[in-house]
Amino acid sequence: MLSGCASVNLEQNLSSANAAASSFTDGQLTLARDQSERDTLRQRASDLLSKPLSQKDAVQLALVNSPSMQALVAQNWADASTAAQSGRIANPILSLERVRLGDETEIGRLLSFGLLDLLTLPTRKGIAEQRIKQTQLRLSSDVVDQVTQVRQAWVRAVAAQQTLTYTQQVFASAQASAELAKRMQSVGNFNKLDRARQQAFYADTATQLATAQHQVTAAREELVRLLGLDDNQAQQLKLPERLPTLPKEPLSPSDAGRQASKGRLDLQIAKADYDAAARTQGWNTITTFTDIELGVRRDSVFDAAENTHSTRRGFEISLQLPIFDWGGMRRDAMNAQTLAAANRLEATARAAGSNLRESYSAYRTAYDIARHHRDEVIPLRKTISEENQLRYNGMLISVFELLADSRDQVNSVMAALNAEQQFWQADAALQASLIGKPTSAGVSGGGAAAAEAGAGH
Template identity: 65%
Template sequence: MKLALSALGLAVLTGCAAVSPQQGVDRANDEAAGFTQGALNLARTQQERDDRAQKTQTLLSAPVGQKEAVQLALANSAALQALLAQGWVDAAGAAQLGRVANPVFSFERMSSGGSLDLGRALSFGLLDLLTLPARQGIATRRIEEAQLRLTGDVVDQVTAVRQAWVRAVAAQQTASYAQQVYQSAEAGAELARRMRAAGNFNRIDRAREQSFYADAATRLATARHQATASREELVRLLGLDEAQAGALRLPERLPDLPKQALEPQAVASLATRARLDIRLAQSALDSASKAQGLGVVTSFTDIELTGRRNTAFDADGTRSNARGWEIAVALPIFDWGGMQRAAMNGRTLAAANQLEATVRAAGSSLRQSYSAYRTSYDIARHYRDEVVPLRKLISDENQLRYNGMLIGVFELLADARDQVGTVLAALDAQQQFWLADAALQASVVGRPGGATVASPAAAPAESASAGH
């Protein structure tokens, strides 16, 4: 009865640090609601997998916007499911630290002549039991750390999907425009060839038109490859198979710029005080500190308690019982645990400095992300409101001059070529803004991605003035 009660007490104690696969998923849905919209789920049954497949087909039946791309990844990505399963593994491994090791039962039978000795012993780690509350505290903090890390990984994955979608749509849009430029250059080159054959065009002007046509063909091939590569990157992040990849349709162009950019005060209010990176570093420090305190004791020795009950049968059939207990103590003679304590001290110091570094860098990374966001917005708006309208005005005026027979067709084509660089730079500026927008959203919750502002796309070489 005493042994049964003891075992029951141990079972109650060891049940304190338990995790389920849904705990980490629920926490990620709660902590990163703006990224998962509560749709994150670990599929463990065939019914759940069938539901995910049905949702995937529904999403693929229409053009996939950025929001739908995230939903596709959450529903269909096997890599994301592996990430959730690994989070379950990490949390379960952390919880294991808060469990008491199973007791060891041994049975011994010894016979000599007509006598028989039966020995029974139940052993368990006494030090393991005495330090259980401390180990459960460490386990709780490591579970917290594993769940925060899972949330951060989910945010990173969703951000990668958002940015891959932007690159795929922008590359598709650029390839479409490169096709238009190619067709225009082809027509110009053919016209120049015919006029040269008729003796109405000199060699150098004919070579200029042919050179632009050759460059346009090269740019078209490059743009098509970039569109394919960007699309395949998105396909991999969404976890699509061959049939699903064939059904994937993207919008023809990127979304319009928002009417107003976010102000610094609005970004600061969105930034949670409990950022994921700071909380993860704090949890790591708490865990290391607790483990260091526990290690001061466990690094010196170990204690094992054993209860024994022996039964002896003599040759004449007389039976006698003996009960008792013993304690086994590991003697710190050769190893005093100094290196273990030194390692734990180092881990605690590293965690403390990592926390301080994270706190110091948090504001800086957010300011950098906002600067990239605001600069990209201002550049994209500048192209939309100033540069592109000016180029259109010049084009319209040259069209009027051509209609009035003040300039020829090649001057009109030369003006169209001059617009190519402006349009490409405007597309690139719009792409850079949406990439910076996704990076800013991640930085706000504490997953900075080092957002940068790229230079506008280089304009193709302009043709020389085609005066004849």
Template identity: 60%
Template sequence: MTTLFRLSALATASLVLAGCASVNIDEALLDANTTTNSFTQGQLVLSRTPQQQQARNQLSSELLAKPLAMDDAVQLALANSPALQSLLAQSWADMAQATQAGRLANPLFTFERTTFGSELELGRLLSFGLMDLLTLPRRQAIAQGRVAQAKVQLSASVIERVTQVRQAWVRAVAAQQSLQYADQVNRTAQASAELARRMQQVGNFNKLQRARQQVFYADATAQLAASQHAATAAREELTRQLGLTDAQAAQLKLPERLPDLPKEARAANVVSASATEQRLDVQLARHQLDIAGKSQGLNLITSLVDVELGIRRDTVFDNASTGGPSTSTPRKGYELGIRLPIFDWGSAQRDTMNAQSLAAASRYESTVRGASSQLRESYSAYRTSYDVARHYRDEIVPLRKTMAEENVLRYNGMLIGVFELLADNRDQISSVTAAINAYQQFWLADAALAASITGKPTALLMAAPMAGVPADAAAH
């Protein structure tokens, strides 16, 4: 009875230690929503029921019923994108796999039936890994660390996905705006070329003067074709980021222009040193370092020895007596199996875990050191693009508008001709195009900076300002 009690107590303790709870994906999504709420302004939901899918479809229909703003594009991606749903499901699988690694392996039950002459022997053996049981608390701690790492990775992936959606929306709206302006320029160039043709017919223009107007129209036509493709490509990229079907893509309506610049740029304190510790890439590197440290202590033991403990109970039946009942003799005991480190002393495994620990430590140090620098770079791109866009808004575009109004007055006073007026319009083309590009560059940098503060850095190449075309080059 004492032995049975001890075995029962050991089995009960094993079950309690092995009772690691399953991954609750709803709680994981709640943590991700809490972490990314200020960035996404929405809720992550993994659709597992028809009702949840119907709610997502309803929200998508409501968002597509009106021109899609930038924040609405994020909400549409969260509700509609199958790629984002795949990301959530894969994160669930990663967390479940990490949890499984922290559980105790099932015991092995072996049944034997052998006969020898008049004897029948029944053997029963229940065995389990003793080292697995002894190292279970450490393995559960490692599993919990990997689950936490998977949660941080989920938040970082969501932020990266949302940043891609925002930047795709900016490019699509800017390309559409550039296409509208390119169409206006093309129509103006067509009218100029037609007027030049007629004036040549009546002898008021020579062949060179007409050729200059015609080449401007030809360039405008080529630019219009390029703008049409750019607008289509940017729109399709946004369609893919939002996960729209063909029917939904036909319903997609975008604003006519990019949003206005904010009244003030973000303050420089967004790149403070305290922000680096809150970044998800730093948290992810820290989790990797913690897991590597815990795994090193565990692998140090398991690389040297492995022990299997078994509880045996056999029964031998003797059927030799005739006419009488058979006799049975019970036998019980224990088995201990130890894997002897003769051929492999685990040196390669220990070298591997030492190298992984060193790599994790260096990776964490590199991430921390680079975080502040990356934030300063992102803020510099943001602030530079804001200043350039504001310069176009407050200086260049108003000056071009004033010059255009003055030239219209001079044309009405018959001080200049129609082609001088058209030449001035050509000077405005590069300025307006550059202003659109400057607005686009700012909103791209704004999305990249928001991602760098919360999640991980997003690479963004600053576009050089477009040089204006001299007035005399267009007029002559």
């Protein structure tokens, strides 16, 4: 009977989560339960921090180092254990009493247990197993969400570093223009209006530089928090100098559809919620009416005056009478919960395709924009820069026009970098959507325009 009760195996839960989200965890999701295991994970974290942290390594670092990730696993263990407990038999109750009346002493013993609990054990075990399955699926979903956040934060942190580098170049160019304009005005070769324009642009780029410096700090600290790094580990964190190159070809719609059809977590969770609600409703239909308790009694009576001893045996049944409460409200609540779960399942199924199409559109748009910058805009800007350099050498344009062109070229590179950042964030969001954890990834085509507006010359 005891072997028929629901139970929880943490290692099995972790294996299920690693299998369901293998492309996100790479089989590394674990829980450190003692100091030795924590030391092992910390050493793995140190090894990962000893070199520039790639996006894949950032995910592995979060899995082995983040207290938030460990809390997710531990909470899942607790939730699964609570679910398993609901499928177990309640302990029997032993009641003892001693009654003395004159020379007669009576000792009563009563062993009682819930008869309805025993009769519905197979049903409750099935419900408990369904709830355990729910906790396993939710763990996988939560881990996918955390990993996606890490991937996107890593992209923002690396892109912020690159942006700062180019912003410093624009600032240096603006600073040189402002200083040259000041000197030329002092000798009468530059009017006050043109000098003020150069100085105003220099002031604007100083503000942009300060903003870019803060963005580096903000993006890096966001990544530090998601990785769960302490102060010492944060100082060791090194990031690559640039984002990965764009893939040669984007993921095709057919490939995306095949990956998504392998089993979305959101649909599995909604289906598990509905199954659990339906099973619980059937069980509660019985338990809301009444409860039955069975007891086995053995009484011993001792008569000191006559020096006799007698024993009485029997049983008793306690039945809860549905007089004041027939359980109608509880049954209505269960009906409503099952109906809500059914509609959530239908809503999730209807939204799944829409979410995937939106995520793929954001991914493909970001890829096309990034490739356009790489293959069209940057080469054109390079050609313009080379031609302006020739014109400057031939004294056909001024140094200020040459500096302005240099700033335009740098701003084009920054716009291309912004497009690459949006692509890699959209890629992370698409991977989450394919497995059934939709994540927004806004795409903007105004990077180049914004960059050129910032040049303001």
